[in-house]
Amino acid sequence: MDLTHRPRRLRQDRIRGLVSETSLEPSDLIAPVFVDATTDERIPIESMPGHERVPIDGIVARVEEVLETGVEAIMLFGIPESKDPEGSRAWAEDGVIQEALRRVTSETDAYVITDVCLCEYTDHGHCGPLEEELRAEGSVVEADGPACEPTMTVDNDATLEALEQIVTSHARAGADMVAPSGMMDGMVGVIRSALDEAGYEQVPIMSYAAKYESAFYGPFRDAADGAPSFGNRRHYQMDPANSREAMREVRLDAEQGADVMMVKPALPYLDIVSAVRREFDHPVAAYNVSGEYAMLHAAAEKGWMELEDAALESLLSIKRAGADLILTYFAEDVAERLTGDR
Numbered sequence: 373m374d375l376t377h378r379p380r381r382l383r384q385d386r387i388r389g390l391v392s393e394t395s396l397e398p399s400d401l402i403a404p405v406f407v408d409a410t411t412d413e414r415i416p417i418e419s420m421p422g423h424e425r426v427p428i429d430g431i432v433a434r435v436e437e438v439l440e441t442g443v444e445a446i447m448l449f450g451i452p453e454s455k456d457p458e459g460s461r462a463w464a465e466d467g468v469i470q471e472a473l474r475r476v477t478s479e480t481d482a483y484v485i486t487d488v489c490l491c492e493y494t495d496h497g498h499c500g501p502l503e504e505e506l507r508a509e510g511s512v513v514e515a516d517g518p519a520c521e522p523t524m525t526v527d528n529d530a531t532l533e534a535l536e537q538i539v540t541s542h543a544r545a546g547a548d549m550v551a552p553s554g555m556m557d558g559m560v561g562v563i564r565s566a567l568d569e570a571g572y573e574q575v576p577i578m579s580y581a582a583k584y585e586s587a588f589y590g591p592f593r594d595a596a597d598g599a600p601s602f603g604n605r606r607h608y609q610m611d612p613a614n615s616r617e618a619m620r621e622v623r624l625d626a627e628q629g630a631d632v633m634m635v636k637p638a639l640p641y642l643d644i645v646s647a648v649r650r651e652f653d654h655p656v657a658a659y660n661v662s663g664e665y666a667m668l669h670a671a672a673e674k675g676w677m678e679l680e681d682a683a684l685e686s687l688l689s690i691k692r693a694g695a696d697l698i699l700t701y702f703a704e705d706v707a708e709r710l711t712g713d714r
Contacts, residue, residue: 396688
């Protein structure tokens with residue numbers, strides 16, 4: 373028997389870590405934080421164990437909790453005190469994100485990224501103002517065509533105008549980075565121009581460049597109160613069946629000035645993460661979304677797997693696929709484990 377090549381030699385405890393091909397650090401992780409203008413106390417998010425909506429007055433304490441684990445960056449999501457069809461509270465100077473930004477950036481050392489979208493701010497829950505269009509059997513038709521019925525869809529250009537106002541208000545309030553997530557055509561170019569013209573050339577853009585219409589977003593929509601009140605988001609989020617389209621989307625965002633490219637969700641789309649890493653020189657981010665988090669928690673509660681090990685393995689797989697940054701609800705728990713293991 374030829375035993376010249378024995379891979380098991382390098383799997384022993386004292387050598388295993390030295391030859392590990394992928395490493396994960398707390399600095400690779402971004403922690404989502406939910407700030408809620410409608411409450412004066414922390415509200416647990418039932419579908420996301422361990423996470424809460426926090427009031428504006430409690431946002432600094434919440435961010436300090438994140439920083440204590442070794443995680444250096446957060447992404448802010450806001451729940452406003454009121455909503456309207458246009459989502460106008462998203463760019464209000466006294467809006468929930470703007471108020472939270474001023475406090476966090478003046479009182480902590482966190483690197484603060486802001487989610488830029490309208491779904492939490494519109495009373496219909498879609499990612500921008502709506503316009504009426506005529507459809508027959510699912511396809512756009514002429515107004516005098518047969519069997520025409522009006523339906524509603526997101527007005528792309530009106531949404532772009534809103535995004536300009538949102539990002540400049542975030543930059544004024546102190547955002548270190550903005551992250552547009554609505555998958556509107558041309559959003560990165562418009563945002564880059566708006567930031568530059570307002571004197572915020574140094575503020576980078578992390579684009580949700582390949583964001584799929586996914587079943588894994590359910591718990592987040594509970595957390596951010598952003599579920600659509602009718603219909604779905606299939607007309608502006610990507611078809612899960614498509615991969616070449618993702619490369620086109622990422623390329624467009626790169627051409628328009630995006631600094632970091634995000635793939636969302638992460639685990640069901642590791643092939644996309646890997647493909648983006650191979651084809652582009654930009655930093656690549658992946659969003660380990662709420663459904664991926666809740667799924668592991670549910671299995672652990674049943675006693676079917678060990679939660680900490682499954683969480684760490686999941687994040688390692690995302691890093692191994694090529695992500696430089698991972699936005700994850702496991703950020704604090706995994707960071708504490710990583711620093712505790714040293």
